[in-house]
Amino acid sequence: MGGTGRKMTCAPVIESVTFSGVEDYFGESVAAKYDESSAEMFAPQAVDPVVEVLAGLAGAGRALELGIGTGRIALPLAARGVPVSGIDLSSAMAARLRAKPGGDAIDVTIGDFATARVAGAFSVVYLVYNTIGNLTSQEAQVACFRTAAAHLEPGGCFVVEVGVPELRKLPPGQTVVPFDLSATHWGFDRYDVSTQSMSSYHARVADGRGEFRAIPFRYVWPAELDLMAQLAGLRLRSRWENWDGKPFTHDSEQHVSIWEKPLG
Template identity: 85%
Template sequence: MTCAPAIGSVTVAGVEDYFGETVAARYDESSAEMFAPEAVNPAVDVLAGLAGDGRALELGIGTGRIALPLAGRGVPVSGIDLSSAMAARLRAKPGGDGIEVAIGDFATTRVEGTFSVAYLVYNTIGNLTTQDAQVECFRNAAAHLAPGGCFVIEVGVPDLRKLPPGQTVVPFDLSPTHWGFDLYDVATQSMSSYHARVADGRGEFRAIPFRYVWPAELDLMARLAGLRLRSRWESWDGKPFTHESEQHISVWEKPLG
């Protein structure tokens, strides 16, 4: 599937960065609902509990939506992100200069030390658009974890039940100023999110490619990395994961021995 390039995207070390300056400049505002306390605090509660007295590593740290409040709980946080523009927004915020951020592909980039918890939130695992890259991400996370440490992913369950035969597009937002559609290719597990915005008489279009992934597939990736499933919930407050769940928070553990 050929995807239209995102406005402001750049290439970093051979990997396309779809979260450049144009996106970073308005990221917090465009994702405002995800910055609300009711979205942030339950995630931080879980991650702080898993970190304990240890360190936390965020893969795809972005502008610090989770990292900053987690650090505010006294947890030392480091991060990896492909986008220097997003990392710059993080560093400019109060407390951001105390978080170490390595610029690079979070499937392969290493930082020093070991961690009690590594985590990927808000569907960020899908930004790795091949199965091989997602497998390498699990291996990278496992390599950073101390024995007994946990790798946590928050990601949506693919919406394929919304696709009648012959249809490949699912709308996810239709408002006076924004139209959003997901385009699926079930043969390759690839999808692209298309965004069209109109504001102040100006129009803008961008597309971001993803690879959707099933919970069972993630469990196999974890096994390949030497991790085992510890918990899976529908939400950060521990609601059970069922066949009707639209997302899951999964926790895999690195064995002690």
């Protein structure tokens, strides 16, 4: 990585809190800056297509967001008249949600979204913005599908938005793929293909001070997700490249997949 030409001090920010044996990497220091650091994902062009699809799937029913965070999708979906509940491991992120207009009307359960349960049945359960990868084992991801299925009413849908692993960008012997190299932020993913694990590393510079953060993930293939859905009693209904319904192809870098719970 190239230098910035400015003297800086480095303060590692690898914050995690253990909750029932699961690590929370989205504590107060992350929550305080999350909306700002992900500002492009809060823009109407990023949010509106998601809300349109989810509102259509919810119909007159309820929606449950796994990893609800600060309410990027939940709040505009609720504003469309859809009753929304959520599960999130981070009480700091949930506090930001509750402080926003309309946030106090959304019921948030603090817990591991792979296993936590919410009362009642839902027309749609959704997991967006690569959040399935925050579950760092195959066992946890399978449990998440079973949890989603348990919350769905017959005919309901589980929706996942996640990137396609970028292994084609790795030449032999290389394990790192950069995804952002700017004057104030360096970001790169490190892959371990033997365990299907990865970590995202972020180095930020602001006011002459540097900050470093690392978050572990588990990457997962579309076909593997389909098998997880099958184990949970769900079947694939649709798979698109994006929320506008663009067809998914071998060149797609992400997908929006919808599995439904059979009526019978």
